[in-house]
Amino acid sequence: xxxxxxxxxxxxxxxxxxIDARVKIxxxxxxxxxVVGLPRYSIVPLIWFMIGPFTIFTxxxxxxxxxxxxILIASPFIITLAVCYSFIDSDTRxxxxxxxxxxxxxxxxxxxxIIIKFILTMSALTALTATTPFSSLLYGLEKMYVPRxxxxxxxxxxxxxxxxxxxxxxxxxxxxxxxLRYLGFRREATIRSAMIGSIxxxxxxxxxxxxxxxxxxxxxxxxxxxxQEKIRGxxxxxxxxxxxxxxxxxxxxx
Amino acid sequence: MRISSCAKSNIMVxxxxxxxxxxxxxxxxxxxxxxTVALENINLDIAHKERVGIxxxxxxxxxxxxxxxxxxxxxxxxxxxxxMLSTKDNIKKIRQKLGVLFQNPNDQLFMPRLFDDVxxxxxxxxxxxxxxxxxxxxxxxxxxxxxxxxxxxxxxxAGEKRAAAIATVLAMKPEIITMxxxxxxxxxxxxxxxxxxxxxxxxxxxxxxxxxxxIARVCNKIVLMDSxxxxxxxxxxxxxxxxxxxxxxxxxxxxxxxxxx
Amino acid sequence: MxxxxxxxSMPIAVSxxxxxxxxxxxxxxxxxxxIYAEKxxxxxILGAFVFAAQMINFPLPLFAGTSxxxxxxxxxxxxxxxxxxxxxxxxxxxxxxxxxxxxxLLALGCNILNMALVPSxxxxxxxxxxxxxxxxxxxxRLYASTIIASIIAIETAAALVPIEVSLSGVLxxxxxxxLLTMETLHLIASIIEGFITASVIAYIxxxxxxILSAQxxxxxxxxLRAVLTSFAIATVVMATILSILASEKPxxxxxxxxxxxxxxNFKPIIDNDSKKIQAxxxxxxxxxxxxxxxxPKVKQSEAAISNGWTSLAGILGALITMSLIWVITTIIxxxxx
Numbered sequence: 035x036x037x038x039x040x041x042x043x044x045x046x047x048x049x050x051x052x053i054d055a056r057v058k059i060x061x062x063x064x065x066x067x068x069v070v071g072l073p074r075y076s077i078v079p080l081i082w083f084m085i086g087p088f089t090i091f092t093x094x095x096x097x098x099x100x101x102x103x104x105i106l107i108a109s110p111f112i113i114t115l116a117v118c119y120s121f122i123d124s125d126t127r128x129x130x131x132x133x134x135x136x137x138x139x140x141x142x143x144x145x146x147x148i149i150i151k152f153i154l155t156m157s158a159l160t161a162l163t164a165t166t167p168f169s170s171l172l173y174g175l176e177k178m179y180v181p182r183x184x185x186x187x188x189x190x191x192x193x194x195x196x197x198x199x200x201x202x203x204x205x206x207x208x209x210x211x212x213x214l215r216y217l218g219f220r221r222e223a224t225i226r227s228a229m230i231g232s233i234x235x236x237x238x239x240x241x242x243x244x245x246x247x248x249x250x251x252x253x254x255x256x257x258x259x260x261x262q263e264k265i266r267g268x269x270x271x272x273x274x275x276x277x278x279x280x281x282x283x284x285x286x287x288x
Numbered sequence: 289m290r291i292s293s294c295a296k297s298n299i300m301v302x303x304x305x306x307x308x309x310x311x312x313x314x315x316x317x318x319x320x321x322x323x324t325v326a327l328e329n330i331n332l333d334i335a336h337k338e339r340v341g342i343x344x345x346x347x348x349x350x351x352x353x354x355x356x357x358x359x360x361x362x363x364x365x366x367x368x369x370x371x372m373l374s375t376k377d378n379i380k381k382i383r384q385k386l387g388v389l390f391q392n393p394n395d396q397l398f399m400p401r402l403f404d405d406v407x408x409x410x411x412x413x414x415x416x417x418x419x420x421x422x423x424x425x426x427x428x429x430x431x432x433x434x435x436x437x438x439x440x441x442x443x444x445x446a447g448e449k450r451a452a453a454i455a456t457v458l459a460m461k462p463e464i465i466t467m468x469x470x471x472x473x474x475x476x477x478x479x480x481x482x483x484x485x486x487x488x489x490x491x492x493x494x495x496x497x498x499x500x501x502x503i504a505r506v507c508n509k510i511v512l513m514d515s516x517x518x519x520x521x522x523x524x525x526x527x528x529x530x531x532x533x534x535x536x537x538x539x540x541x542x543x544x545x546x547x548x549x
Numbered sequence: 550m551x552x553x554x555x556x557x558s559m560p561i562a563v564s565x566x567x568x569x570x571x572x573x574x575x576x577x578x579x580x581x582x583x584i585y586a587e588k589x590x591x592x593x594i595l596g597a598f599v600f601a602a603q604m605i606n607f608p609l610p611l612f613a614g615t616s617x618x619x620x621x622x623x624x625x626x627x628x629x630x631x632x633x634x635x636x637x638x639x640x641x642x643x644x645x646x647x648x649x650x651x652x653x654l655l656a657l658g659c660n661i662l663n664m665a666l667v668p669s670x671x672x673x674x675x676x677x678x679x680x681x682x683x684x685x686x687x688x689x690r691l692y693a694s695t696i697i698a699s700i701i702a703i704e705t706a707a708a709l710v711p712i713e714v715s716l717s718g719v720l721x722x723x724x725x726x727x728l729l730t731m732e733t734l735h736l737i738a739s740i741i742e743g744f745i746t747a748s749v750i751a752y753i754x755x756x757x758x759x760i761l762s763a764q765x766x767x768x769x770x771x772x773l774r775a776v777l778t779s780f781a782i783a784t785v786v787m788a789t790i791l792s793i794l795a796s797e798k799p800x801x802x803x804x805x806x807x808x809x810x811x812x813x814n815f816k817p818i819i820d821n822d823s824k825k826i827q828a829x830x831x832x833x834x835x836x837x838x839x840x841x842x843x844x845p846k847v848k849q850s851e852a853a854i855s856n857g858w859t860s861l862a863g864i865l866g867a868l869i870t871m872s873l874i875w876v877i878t879t880i881i882x883x884x885x886x
Contacts, residue, residue, distance in 0.1 A: 193597075
């Protein structure tokens, strides 16, 4: 089974992919902070912030459909909240858009504002993760003083996601091949719990063998990493562009 | 032709017998916590540069023997690696001398990027950054995976995964390498590639497998095991060519040796 | 339960990072001796296990066609202890954010706190209070203790969401109704989670009980202390933030969106009545190119209409820019190939 949906585009070779992970992480963080901090009622100016992630998706050859799907998957909670919020009474506001003028409830404006901001920051995060292999992300985080214990941990986690998802996929397929009807919640749940239990046991077994493999290669609990990535000219250029873009937008629009 | 190759292997056996012992196991027994006996009275000497194949049916104790050689099992009897006992001071040296290839490459490739996996061992040896990179690249080149160094292990094929696992061991430049079923789940083409790679290697190799066709093309010295005991030790022809012995222990005579007769 | 960036204000997001960062740091530091080589792959692989276990859906009995899946915090806490479990679940939350974009980057700190740290420790502590000796345990007691632990742990975690959101003050949803909704929704989820966890534990007890007995022999008092200490710290931090917010709220947030809609997030840290700031604001709002709304109290129809045209132009401009970028990149790419 292939899990291309998880990291389909992170192995690309475009200019965006080659930018240092640290620069990308910090840029995403800066973008998110700026966007989240924007005024609560504004809507139209926000679209200018879309240009940034949009440019990155275009340059990195990431299909917009993929981005859209990612954002949709992450959206239910915030959309429910925002929509609920829009029913709350608040004072109305005059909105002018082109030749049209209308009175809109402030809470609806805020709701729209939050959803757009959510799309923006999610796009930025997708832009980061879709153009950076997970191992580079970890390198970046390590350089940014995230503890090495957590880094190595995350590395192992990411490595074995694919393996264990395969295992549960196999269990589910072989179960559905033999189950002919719904057996009632209690019975079905027990069967599924047994699947989870045996995946847990095999996870524990794998971790024991991985532990042996680590010891065999001289691992003594001290985590040593090889970081060869250096900030180059193009990374600085990228960082400068991002900063200038954000500062200029913020200065012009507000 | 046949005689000369046979003679050559005999000469090799004599020469290696005179050099220093790489692995020495004496009266080694091991029981698992649930009291099943895994190894019983194992006595085995392996010389440097020797290529030893450990064959036997499933559950014969081949993997456990490799774990014993790798100093992963706690037992009263000592296992000497290059004349060193596995004491606390020695264990680090032993880990550098002895590389272990586990049965499932997925257990051995535990990092999200191939290059990180290969550098893991050399980094733990405390080498300088330049040396680590040099060694890792060399190891990857020798298994033909240098161009895939930034790939994620789950994007590699089964054959590539096996080669990658070998590279992680080679990068530590060990003198002795134990391999647990390196041929398993490989298609014939990947198997041929693996055999080619193994035959180029100059290290002492200890390979456990139940694939006799594979082992006949790599190893000279064969150790036959069954139910935790060593049944016979001898050269390729003596053990693998012995129809009666092979059949008795659930194995078969490799095709290569049959056609020789 | 993944929270998004937009629901949180900066101080809450930052303190979320501070609390969960120091909590995780404390665990790592405390169990430095325990987390040596052999536990390291264990935590990572358990994290991966959670992803695999979440693939397995449980069809819900009352609502046909719906299903639920394991969250895993309580299960891991019971199987490997709350320290390792919390680290494993925290890494799951981090990977969910960085790989699957579940939850925002800024909200990551709060998400780790809500979904990993609080449920792991609280759940483990309550489970341990009730469960007693595992060797002679009855099925009923096992299920009861796990389900109760699960309900309390998940309901507490669910309560943290409205608390953090209303502390942030971005979305002014009435706190009590938000809290009640979250609690009701998660009540069902937590019972199912408890049930699944209990049956997984029952399975492990049947197949390989030694996994669990290693955990049971451990003393539980220290984790109780850890739980209490952590909660105390969290309470103090939360209370501090709350008091700061409370003192600021009436003039800051109210002021900002009642009277100055064009400067909605403007926080008068120094002084609201300062004429200078007011003047600067007025100036800023005058030169701002695209204010797409205007204050209803001020009837400036002409200005409003021109504002309207600038916002239309703004949208078109942004769209044109993006299509230009797209066209240019495609052309360059075609020429290259």
